[in-house]
Amino acid sequence: MIRATNVSFAYDEAQVLSGVDLHAASGKMVGLIGPNGSGKSTLLRTLYAALRPKTGRIQIGEDVVSSLSPRELPKRVAVVAQEPSSEAVMSVADMVLLGRSPHRSSFHSYSAEDYEIAADALRKVGLRHMADRRFHTMSGGEKQRAFIARALAQQAEQLLLDEPTNHLDIHYQHDILQLVRSLRKTTVVVLHDLNLAARYCDELVLLNHGKVVSSGPTAEVLVPEVIEPVYRMKVTTLYDEGRLQLVFRPLDRAVSVDKALV
Numbered sequence: 001m002i003r004a005t006n007v008s009f010a011y012d013e014a015q016v017l018s019g020v021d022l023h024a025a026s027g028k029m030v031g032l033i034g035p036n037g038s039g040k041s042t043l044l045r046t047l048y049a050a051l052r053p054k055t056g057r058i059q060i061g062e063d064v065v066s067s068l069s070p071r072e073l074p075k076r077v078a079v080v081a082q083e084p085s086s087e088a089v090m091s092v093a094d095m096v097l098l099g100r101s102p103h104r105s106s107f108h109s110y111s112a113e114d115y116e117i118a119a120d121a122l123r124k125v126g127l128r129h130m131a132d133r134r135f136h137t138m139s140g141g142e143k144q145r146a147f148i149a150r151a152l153a154q155q156a157e158q159l160l161l162d163e164p165t166n167h168l169d170i171h172y173q174h175d176i177l178q179l180v181r182s183l184r185k186t187t188v189v190v191l192h193d194l195n196l197a198a199r200y201c202d203e204l205v206l207l208n209h210g211k212v213v214s215s216g217p218t219a220e221v222l223v224p225e226v227i228e229p230v231y232r233m234k235v236t237t238l239y240d241e242g243r244l245q246l247v248f249r250p251l252d253r254a255v256s257v258d259k260a261l262v
């Protein structure tokens with residue numbers, strides 16, 4: 001379980017989050033959505049204690065996140081963040097094995113079980129055949145899948161993902177989110193694509209200007225009257241094989257300028 005209660009955060013003087021609440025129940029997948037700059041990544045960083053909120057509280061299960069030691073935290077929470085492209089010369093297998101670091105004791109090498117878990121994680125993201133490749137020679141999409149494999153190898157019950165479908169083609173966007181969903185971990189995932197959010201998330205939290213505009217079951221948040229003013233787009237909802245999908249159209253500029261002048 002992950003719970004953020006009344007979280008506020010500012011970079012220097014600039015207030016970025018104000019009184020944000022988020023709850024991901026055990027085994028549920030919660031999507032964090034909102035326009036550019038609305039505070040999604042900042043909120044995610046507070047969830048894994050990379051940033052300390054000015055006010056409010058973050059709980060992972062029964063524990064306040066700031067009380068977890070640097071060794072305990074990665075056993076509880078695995079993160080796939082927006083990473084700067086790494087030029088580190090290591091094999092894909094070694095990169096994924098890093099996910100096992102929190103589980104091995106200091107000065108001990110990886111166990112046979114660690115290698116098996118890392119191999120299994122690579123298999124799950126479809127990269128087992130690339131285990132010996134140099135990580136820095138992989139494509140953006142392959143790197144992204146390797147980062148997800150590293151998070152899987154961590155075997156944490158909580159999973160935090162910041163735009164995990166970045167760089168992935170349409171097949172792997174769905175493939176990765178299907179995989180994440182099948183894991184039944186407690187997941188908070190930042191997504192820009194509202195149709196991916198519609199398909200894979202149990203619940204959504206919609207941020208705008210650092211505040212929660214709407215939260216709850218996916219189909220209750222993804223309604224035109226909520227989405228249109230936040231994204232400034234015309235939205236039509238439809239059901240494809242029983243699944244909610246959204247179709248977007250730019251607002252008529254003339255109409256929106258007229259409205260702004262009224």
Ligand SMILES: Nc1ncnc2c1ncn2[C@@H]1O[C@H](COP(=O)(O)OP(=O)(O)OP(=O)(O)O)[C@@H](O)[C@H]1O
Pocket residue numbers: 011014016034035036037038039040041042043
């Ligand atoms: N390190 C930083 N120092 C100062 N301001 C920052 C920093 N990181 C982010 N910001 C600002 O905080 C606000 C929220 O940024 P954040 O990255 O959390 O938004 P986001 O919703 O994830 O955006 P995007 O969808 O564009 O990735 C933005 O105005 C951004 O410019």
